[in-house]
Amino acid sequence: MRFNDAVLGAIVAAFGIYVIVEAGTFPGLPGQTYGPAFFPTIIGTVLGLCGTLLVVKGVATAERRPLVVWGEWVSSPRHIVNFVLVPVLLIAYILFSKAVGFILISAAILVILIRRFGGGWKAAVATSVLATFVIHTMFYKVLHVPLPWGVLAPVAW
């Protein structure tokens, strides 16, 4: 996913302007010139300048470089699914881990991803069970991280 410099430059510049505007709403400290807005304003200014320079640079090379080069994987449905699956599974974890529990979600993530990435069923299930058990024991038992039990709460060990 390669963009022409102008595309990301425009995003950076717009973000810089947003930072400056947002910093303008921060209250100042009575009797002091340099408050919470001072540093962010500088950050926004530099981002704005860098973004603008990138746009200029990108426009100069626009003839040779298209706005977006998607890369080989976009023409392969298998890779698109794999690529999208990573954030989707993470979002699923964020939304459901408390209700469903770490063990089940982790096992599911592992089986799905290993199968999708080209592993066999046996390897997927074996790794999933083993890795989930090891990680759970290490963090829950040894390091006392309160990983959620979810639906497995009645049989928690």
Next chain:
Amino acid sequence: MDIVVQLLSTVFSPVVGKAFFVIFQYEVLFVMVAAGAFGLFVGATPGLTATMATALLIPVTFFMDPVPAIAAIVACEAMAIFAGDIPGALIRIPGTPASAAYVDEAHAMTRKGLAETALGTNLVCSVLGGLFGTVVLVSMAPSLAEFALNFSSFEYFWLACLGLSCAAMLATDAPLKGLVSLFLGLFISTMGLGIIAGFPRFTFGVNELLGGVDFIAAMIGMFAISEILRYAAATMAAPRPPQQRIGSLFKGLGRILYKYKVNLLRSSMMGTVIGILPGAGGDIAAWVTFATSRKLSKEPEKWGTGHVEGLVDASASNNAALGGAWVPALVFGIPGDSVTAIAIGVLYMKGLTPGPTIFLHQPEQIYGVFIAFFLANLLLLPLGFAAIRASSQILRVPRHILMPVILVFCVVGAFAINNTVFGVTVMLVLGAIAYVMEENGYPIAPAILGIVLGPLLEDNFITSMIKADGHLLGFFERPISAALGVVTLIVWMIPLVLFVRSRSRPAAA
């Protein structure tokens, strides 16, 4: 045990005895060996870097005391940098960027049937280079710290500026993109309740953001999640595991080391100095010393055919750079590369503010770190030996199993910091941003440095501005501050000069 502590206390000083006691505990030694083995595995796996190894290690070290945590990071890093040489020699793919400089030469040796000699040289020179860097660190840091005690907010402001500027503009081939990455990191560091006035900034109304963006979650996202995304989109086939058997590693090694003793010393020194410089680390050290060695070689015709000379230089220098990088990190609290940035972040979290005052108030902690450095480099010899022996097994672990397991590990790591799934959200968002950045040639290290150093930079900047009453000349009134300021301004000018020259050259021709 007590006798050793007493002996050390009388020979050196009570502090060294105490520090020895801090490190030589079963738990600490176990942690170092485990972290080292982990570093070897990650470093030897192509595509997984030393920085990623450190990032994955942090959630575990989070639960330890400061010195064991740092000892684990040091051991993991030293091993990972060496382990990058293993796939470089065997399958011509560097395990970490620090090994990239001499992959071709090492692989040429393997093709000649000299894989053992190449890997043995890599291992022993890594150990010797690492020990050299450690000696420099131990002898330089305390006296530098004494000097740094006189520093005021002006000096710290310039030091932070210099470190960040070098990382963003000199250590990358695209200064403009380095700057964007750096300021993105600085922006992230301003999120949450500000250090000035405690006003919530850029929290988008999200309560969890009041405490700021957690740097561990950010780092796991930027170094590990981005790598998993890249793997998921990769259409290339996996590299084939090596076929060759590994014989005796140390045969003929004594002769090589004796013959190239000058190279060894020269490159260890250069590596350490490059490590001390802000923004440059093991990978740059390896490129520079490899090129220098080739230029000064008495047998330049042998280079490219599987000649061991450059391996001596580069292996020693990239491990020497590690010790060097910790000099500014421990003395000033200004990290020079992403791994020391991570370590600095860990120290802050442990309530141990790096800087000259630790040398005064908690010297046994600092000496503990020094001892950990020596120990990590000595441990590299047996553990590295075992890793070379096990290399074909390590390289056979399939990626399609490894990557999903790393993903789950990341999730737990990001969760464990505050025990909320918000850490996972931060990790995902920054991982996606880092993926797009890397695909488009934006370096990641400046952003991490920005996140870690942002608060320090802002705090010292505001304090200095108030002291100088807004007059920028006040930043140049103290002699050291003026010198640092001038150097920083020169660093800012370099990309401009290069840009103007590259513009004028085609016109002149």
